[in-house]
Amino acid sequence: MPKLTDMQIRAWIKNGERFEGRADGDGLYLRFRKEDKTPFWRYRYKLAGKSRTMMIGSYSDFSLAKAREVAKELSARVALGYDVAAEKQERKAEAIAKIEAEKNAIHVSELAAEYYARQIETTYKHPELFRSSLQKNIVALIGRMKVEDVRPRHVDAVLQDVLERGSPTVA
Numbered sequence: 001m002p003k004l005t006d007m008q009i010r011a012w013i014k015n016g017e018r019f020e021g022r023a024d025g026d027g028l029y030l031r032f033r034k035e036d037k038t039p040f041w042r043y044r045y046k047l048a049g050k051s052r053t054m055m056i057g058s059y060s061d062f063s064l065a066k067a068r069e070v071a072k073e074l075s076a077r078v079a080l081g082y083d084v085a086a087e088k089q090e091r092k093a094e095a096i097a098k099i100e101a102e103k104n105a106i107h108v109s110e111l112a113a114e115y116y117a118r119q120i121e122t123t124y125k126h127p128e129l130f131r132s133s134l135q136k137n138i139v140a141l142i143g144r145m146k147v148e149d150v151r152p153r154h155v156d157a158v159l160q161d162v163l164e165r166g167s168p169t170v171a
Contacts, residue, residue, distance in 0.1 A: 006064050013039065013059070023157040028071035030059065045078045054085035105154065108150060109143035138163050 004024040012019070012032065022130070023029040032039035041056040049102075056062060056070050074084045112134055120127045141158050142150060 004064060009039065009059060009064065010039055024068065024071075026063070026075055028056075028067060041070075043071050043074050043084075045075070045084070047078060047081075047083050052083065052085045054088055089141075104148040105148070107143065108145050108147060109139045111147055112139055112143065 004022060005153055009030065011119075012022075018032050018034050020033065021029040021031045024044065025045045029042055030039050031042055031046065039059040041062050042053055044051065044053045046052070054074075056074075059067075062070065077084050105161075116127070116131055120130045121144055124130055137155060138158060141161060142154050145154065
């Protein structure tokens, strides 16, 4: 049985009333601590005899009706034996890992610059000629790609572009 109303919640916010948790029912409760800027919906459940809690979202993002709907969906998943808090943590970890991988990915332009600095500048008499060729033929076409995404068809496209411009010796 739902216990909370939107009017109650708005009154608590307006009056600046802080609390650890006000239950709505079915594991859904609202928490508004002193350090919180806005109240947060949380969902409490038991799985395999262990009590678990997860945050659903802020009151400003989730209305009472929406929070009840989400809690109902979470209850259904818990009834099927899923650990919804662990699933959410895994999704967060995957998203962070994906962002980290994007940040650490080496692009073709970076690899070309490193190759130029290590191999060409130190050994060629006129490295600027090679640099302009590198920029025009490789970096301009596939420089933004991650190295692991480059496939033979991309290299073939670079070679075809060079041939079409009439530079078979460069290709």
